[in-house]
Amino acid sequence: MPPLLPITPPEPPVARPRPGRRTLYAWAAAVAAALLLIAIAAQWSATREASFQADSIRRAMEVHVLGLRDAAGKYSYLPFTAGMHPEVLAVLAHPQDPATRQRANRYIEEVNRLAGSDDLYVSDLQGLTLAASNWATSHSFVGQSYANRPYFIDARAGRSGMFYGVGQTTGEPGLFISAPVRADSGAVLGVVTVKVSLRQLQATWAFVRDPILLTDARGIVFLSSVPGWMYEANRSLSETELGWVQRHQQYGSRTRFPLLPWKVAQLDGQAGYLVRTDIDGKPRRFLAVDEALPDLGWTLTVMADHSEVTQARERTWMLGLLFAGVLLLGGLYWQLRERRFAEQRDARRDLELRVRERTHALDEAHAFRKAMEDSLLVGMRARDLEGRIIYVNPAFCEMTGYSADELLGRQPPYPYWHPDDTAQHWREYETMMSGQSALSGFESNVRHRDGHEVITMVYTARLIDADGRHSGWMSSVVDITEQKRAELRQRQNDEQLQHAQRLASLGEMASTLAHELNQPLMALSNFASAAKAFAEQGNQSLLVSSLDETVAQAQRSAEIVRRIRGFVRQRTVGTEDCAVAALVTNALALLQGEMRLRQARAEVRIPPALPAVRGDRVLLEQVLLNLLSNSLQAMQATPQEQRVVEVEAEVRDGRMHIRVADHGPGIDAALAEQVFAPFFTTKAGGLGLGLNICRTIVEAHRGRLSFADRAGGGTVFTLELEISPP
Structure with a gap:
């Protein structure tokens, strides 16, 4: 009997380590990090949207400020100009004369009609209205006292007045602008007030x-x-x-x-x-x-x-969760794949244990994936190779209004296809079935069960089964209806802003032309009225003098129109020899109205034998005009007797130096480096482009524009240019 061989007990199955706490902590850390990054991105998106809103408000603010300043400023000249007419002076001198008051009423009525203002009226120093443009109406201002109104109090004290309020006589609100009427000696005789409606x-x-x-x-x-x-x-x-x-x-x-x-x-x-x-x-x-x-x-x-800021944050959360979900699905798939390869290597030793572990892991993965897919805000839809729907998640059901039981097993045409886009849906379906779907996705309009339209973005990829075979198609469907509506609103807002900017530009040009022409035209009317009175009196010398002044004012109006046309046309004569004195004279001529309004004057010290400079005359005049205008605005708070703009020119080191100095407060040293920067301004409502454009023009002429503090207060801008060759 052969010896018995020892029986070797079977080797116990080797238990594979299950995922421990370290893996769970890693997943938890990854999810927490993803949520933190999404939260940061959502906050950044909301902050960015809020910044865009603030920029949009600032652009709209500039348009509205221009409109307000135009409405408030285009009639500021009228009280001052009307107060210079002989009829107004006469009614203040002889308020009890009926004929004088009647002539003043008719003159004020005609001026108000031509200017387009609401009402224009003249008051004595006690606030009693002597003549008004509405003298013939039932709510005439004549005989009414406005001594309690701030605009009358300011004008009686010798200052221009501005006041918004409800009219005491008509009950209609409006902007009241007043100016004192002065005698030749400077004494205040009365007040002229214009009322402008902001309706x-x-x-x-x-x-x-x-x-x-x-x-x-x-x-x-x-x-x-x-x-x-x-x-x-x-x-x-x-x-x-x-x-x-x-x-x-x-x-x-x-x-x-x-x-x-x-x-x-x-x-x-x-x-x-x-x-x-x-x-x-x-x-x-x-x-x-x-x-x-x-x-x-x-x-x-x-x-x-502000709701658009919240919507931006929500969109970022939605896209971030979608991206994070895709990454998590990819990571889970990679983990399952690695685990499957490892299990195959150990299949001979622990087949039963591997099957149990794999089954358990797959169950967990399926539960996790299903919970994650159900929580996604993005619709998920899977179809087999015959186009039959085999999977939809709750987000897709909510997007279409149909339950999963109503969609599973359906073949095209699907119930959520929009009837107006059926042909397009068929083309998209055939493209998908042929494997030619674009990775960038495509837009698709679907109809909700209740009838409203839903705009979606569809991304389709191949569906691969566990054996690596192509088994169908998986689509991610994103609802972009609100995004499309937001884009449409943004386009409409941009178009409205561009339209408002074009209107503001046209209004600014019209306001400039009206401001420059109103004074010579009003002077024409005054001298013509005076000439008529002198002709009736037989005063030949004064008649000739008034007619000469009328001709001079007409020529001045023509010169203003000619110069403004020269500034607004796009093409100029080009480079030529320009006399410095002529450049300064032409720029000052365009500012005569503003200088009178601001009660300022100019002192020009230019030697007659200065050589000419080489450049574009219109552009150089524009630079001088901007520098002179800035000097006038800088002296707004300067006492009247010191409101002087000094213009000097000399040749130094072979180049022409033109200096424009004011008596204003000067430029703060902390702001000196930003003076020529684009969009930097210290003026309310300014765009901050004037000095930047001036420096660009000067540098194009191979020149230099600089500034320095003026001794005794103020600022000196120096324009350095090349001299024309002899």
């Missing part, structure tokens, strides 16, 4: 999407695109402020100004502030930005819908 501006605001409003120095809203905010205040008014408003009857008989129904919150690191309010019974949130208009005493507030 057209408010009517324009009624068509804007978001609120716009104007508040006065006490915070009272007097113009608004939201009617319910009129005559409400953004702060509580003191007894002194209420007494001032009631004493001057600024807003008629109103004695109470309730607070605006706003809840205001400041935004950290962002321009403006957040306003929560109700409009037409609906809660709204707006980003509001204020712009102070110190020369008018007003504050302009422009708002933008």
Whole structure:
């Protein structure tokens, strides 16, 4: 009997280590990191959208400020000019003479009609109206006293006045602009006032999407695109402020100004502030930005819908979760694939254990994937090679309005295909079935079960089964309906802004031409009226003098038109020899009206034997015009006797040096490096392009533009140019 061999017990199956806590911690860390990155991206997107909104508000603010300044400034010349006419002086000298008052009434009525203002009237030093453009109407100002109005008080004291309020006689609100009427000795004889309505501006605001409003120095809203905010205040008014408003009857008989129904919150690191309010019974949130208009005493507030910021954050979350979900699915697939290869290598030793572990892992992965797919905001749809729907997630069902049971097993045409785009849907389906779908995706319009249209972006990829075979198609469907609507709104907003900018440019050019021509045209009218009076009196010498002045003013008007045409045309004569004295004279001629308005004068010290400079005459005149205009604006707060612009020229080191000096406050040393920078300005409503363009023009002439402090106060700009060769 052969010896018995020892029986070797079977080798126990080797237990493969299951995923431990370290793997779970890694997954948790990855998910936390992904959520943190998505949160950061969402916050950045919201901040970026808020910045875009603030920029949009600032661009709209510039347009509205230009409109306000044009409405307030285009009639500022009228009281001053009308106060120089003999009929106005006569009625102030003989207020009891009926014939004199009648002639003054008719003159004021005609001037008001030609100027296009609402009302024009003359008052004596006691505030009693002597003549008015509405003298023949039932609400005539003649005989009414406006001694309590601030614009009359300012003009009687020798200053120009500006005041917005409700008319004491008509009850209609408007902007009142006044100027003193002076005798030859400088004494104030009376006051001329023009009333301008801002109804057209408010009517324009009624068509804007978001609120716009104007508040006065006490915070009272007097113009608004939201009617319910009129005559409400953004702060509580003191007894002194209420007494001032009631004493001057600024807003008629109103004695109470309730607070605006706003809840205001400041935004950290962002321009403006957040306003929560109700409009037409609906809660709204707006980003509001204020712009102070110190020369008018007003504050302009422009708002933008803040919900777009929230939508930007939500879109970023949606796309971030989609991307993170795709990465997690890819990582999970890679992990399962590596695990399968490892299990195949050990299949001979632990087949049963491998099957159990793999089954358990697949169950966990399937549960995890299903939970993740169900939580996605992106629709997922899988189809087999015959086009039959084999899988949809809840997001896709919500997008189409059909349940999974109603979609699974369906073949084209699918119930959510839009009937107007059936042919397009068939083309997209055939392209997909042929494997030619673009990786960048395509837009597709589907119809929800309730009938509304849903715009989607579809990304399709091959569906590969566990054996690596092509078994169908997997599509990611993203709802971009709100994004499309936002893009449409943005295009509409851009078109409206471009239209408003074109209108503002046309308005600025028309305002400039009106400002330059109004004074010579009004002088023509005055001298013609004087000539008629001298002809009736038989005073031949004064008649000839008045006619000479009339001819001079007509030539001046023609010269103004010629020069403005020279500045606005795109093509110029080109390079030529230019006399420095002629350049300065032409630039000053265009500024005569502004110099008289600002009560300033110019001192020109240019030697007659200076050589000419080589350059484009129109462009060089434009540079001098800008420098002279800036000097006049810099002396706005300077006493009248010191408002002098000094212009000098000399040849130094073989080059022409032209200096323009003012007596203003000078330029702050902290801002000196930014003076020529584009879009930098210290003027309210300015664009900050004037000096930058001037320096570009001078450098194109191989010259140099610089500035320095003036001894005794003020600023000196030096224009250095090449001299024409002999």
